[in-house]
Amino acid sequence: MSAPLHHRGVAALARALAAREVSAEEAARHFLGRMKAHQDLAAFVSVDEEATLAQARAADAALAAGKAGPLAGVPIAHKDIFVTTGWPSTAGSRMLADYRSPFDATVVRKLAGAGMVTLGKLSCDEFAMGSANENVAVPAAGLDAVSPVRNPWDRERVPGGSSGGSAVAVAAALAPAATGTDTGGSIRQPASFCGITGIKPTYGRASRYGMIAFASSLDQAGPMARSAEDCALLLSAMCGPDPDRDSTSLDVPAEDFSRQLHASLEGLRIGVPKEFVGEGVAPGVRAAIEAALAEYEKLGARRVEVSLPRTELSIPVYYILAAAEASSNLSRFDGVKFGHRAAQYKDLAEMYAKTRAEGFGDEVKRRIMIGTYVLSHGYYDAYYLQAQKVRRMIADDFQQAFRDCDVIAGPAAPTVAWKIGEHGGDPVADYLADVFTLPASLAGLPGMSVPCGFDGSMPVGLQLIGNYFGEAKLLNAAHRFQQATDWHRKTPEGF
Ligand code: GLN
Numbered sequence: 001m002s003a004p005l006h007h008r009g010v011a012a013l014a015r016a017l018a019a020r021e022v023s024a025e026e027a028a029r030h031f032l033g034r035m036k037a038h039q040d041l042a043a044f045v046s047v048d049e050e051a052t053l054a055q056a057r058a059a060d061a062a063l064a065a066g067k068a069g070p071l072a073g074v075p076i077a078h079k080d081i082f083v084t085t086g087w088p089s090t091a092g093s094r095m096l097a098d099y100r101s102p103f104d105a106t107v108v109r110k111l112a113g114a115g116m117v118t119l120g121k122l123s124c125d126e127f128a129m130g131s132a133n134e135n136v137a138v139p140a141a142g143l144d145a146v147s148p149v150r151n152p153w154d155r156e157r158v159p160g161g162s163s164g165g166s167a168v169a170v171a172a173a174l175a176p177a178a179t180g181t182d183t184g185g186s187i188r189q190p191a192s193f194c195g196i197t198g199i200k201p202t203y204g205r206a207s208r209y210g211m212i213a214f215a216s217s218l219d220q221a222g223p224m225a226r227s228a229e230d231c232a233l234l235l236s237a238m239c240g241p242d243p244d245r246d247s248t249s250l251d252v253p254a255e256d257f258s259r260q261l262h263a264s265l266e267g268l269r270i271g272v273p274k275e276f277v278g279e280g281v282a283p284g285v286r287a288a289i290e291a292a293l294a295e296y297e298k299l300g301a302r303r304v305e306v307s308l309p310r311t312e313l314s315i316p317v318y319y320i321l322a323a324a325e326a327s328s329n330l331s332r333f334d335g336v337k338f339g340h341r342a343a344q345y346k347d348l349a350e351m352y353a354k355t356r357a358e359g360f361g362d363e364v365k366r367r368i369m370i371g372t373y374v375l376s377h378g379y380y381d382a383y384y385l386q387a388q389k390v391r392r393m394i395a396d397d398f399q400q401a402f403r404d405c406d407v408i409a410g411p412a413a414p415t416v417a418w419k420i421g422e423h424g425g426d427p428v429a430d431y432l433a434d435v436f437t438l439p440a441s442l443a444g445l446p447g448m449s450v451p452c453g454f455d456g457s458m459p460v461g462l463q464l465i466g467n468y469f470g471e472a473k474l475l476n477a478a479h480r481f482q483q484a485t486d487w488h489r490k491t492p493e494g495f
Helices: 009-018 025-037 047-066 107-114 164-171 188-194 227-238 282-298 312-330 348-359 362-375 382-399 429-431 438-443 471-484
Strands: 044-046 075-079 118-121 177-182 196-198 220-225 269-273 302-306 407-411 447-455 460-467
Touching: 009 025, 009 047, 009 075, 009 227, 025 047, 025 075, 044 302, 044 407, 047 118, 075 447, 107 177, 107 220, 118 164, 118 227, 118 471, 164 177, 164 188, 164 220, 177 188, 177 196, 177 471, 188 196, 188 447, 188 460, 196 227, 196 471, 220 227, 227 438, 269 282, 282 302, 282 407, 282 460, 282 471, 312 362, 312 382, 312 429, 312 438, 362 382, 382 438, 407 471, 460 471
Parallel strands: 075 118, 075 177, 269 302, 269 407
Antiparallel strands: 044 118, 177 220, 196 220, 196 447, 407 460, 447 460
């Protein structure tokens, strides 16, 4: 007897669809039904059943004609930071509450080109700023009010952020896969909090075209799914140069990231930064990470200690640089070209001011103010320039560490998911929780999170960081671990 459709994953669904055991329309209807049944989780912000079914029927026609892409008919949902022609594109903000894009993001277009069917758009922190998905400002699909996204492992807890809706959709089996974006950890941390697998590739691998910009030197798209095997398939479809549309997209051809999934880990040197397993890590998280490292040793890997001495500095560095870039990127939302415009104003200056006061939420305003401050004359050298220098040193620290190891491992986050409201609106409490994801983001390195156990009832994610272009190796390390363990197969009760 085969598993229910929603527990099959991308690879298994693609096989079933290609063998015509199930149609794309059946698969789409199945997931649309689950999305509706579990809309109290608030994972989705927009759903359009007819638009989804139209794509599914097109996939069925392509399959029947033998002209289908490798992922034909497999459903996926997109973080609402990617613009899409069929669904509104809000970035979780009142500013863009009714915005419809005239084009699709490159990543969306590429996944559709591989035959994937869009299930809808997923909740996220406003403009991807947040670590808990509590900063979303638009209502969830089927719910009247704005609602925080709920973690299916414990509905009173956050799913992580900013790709919280993406992580919940996969963890609750409302979608076999989702896109996410990671500026400072927003793929890895929610994947960790929800017990799924996610990977952020090397900066520049995936096009940023049509990804609503937060901090352009850091923003990077990636897949979130149950397994490393699924992530490899998705990443292969998402990446590749986009020279005409994203000047920072790298001129490296698309790769088959599945090619070395099964390679042996014999002799692999796993570097564990001593700063990643110290005092600040919850004991239950540390225990799960230690057990995972022991498993790797059984698989033939060798554990070595490395150091990333500027780990803690990554917090101030990131929150200066990301805010600086955000303040510049978000200046485009002024009521003229995009989204919301205040209804009443007496002149142009007041139109700008009221539009932005009404359209942006508190966290976004905070970042714009910090960003404007650190870029201002007189403070630029003290903050922005200094942060740029330390960013370079953080990147150099990784290169030093990679002399002694092939892959770096540690926790994705110091704790498991916290309770909704637990940080009581204290933004710094959220910022501190990013300490283990920020360093790889600042260095532009690929990183992933792999389920590796539980602390109490909540999942723990093992973070794996590779050197530039090391995605295939990371996915290999994750896949072998998943062949030997079954943490990634655990599902929250009732899903
Ligand atoms: N939590 C970080 C922030 O709030 C990272 C967000 C992200 O990666 N998009 O900026």
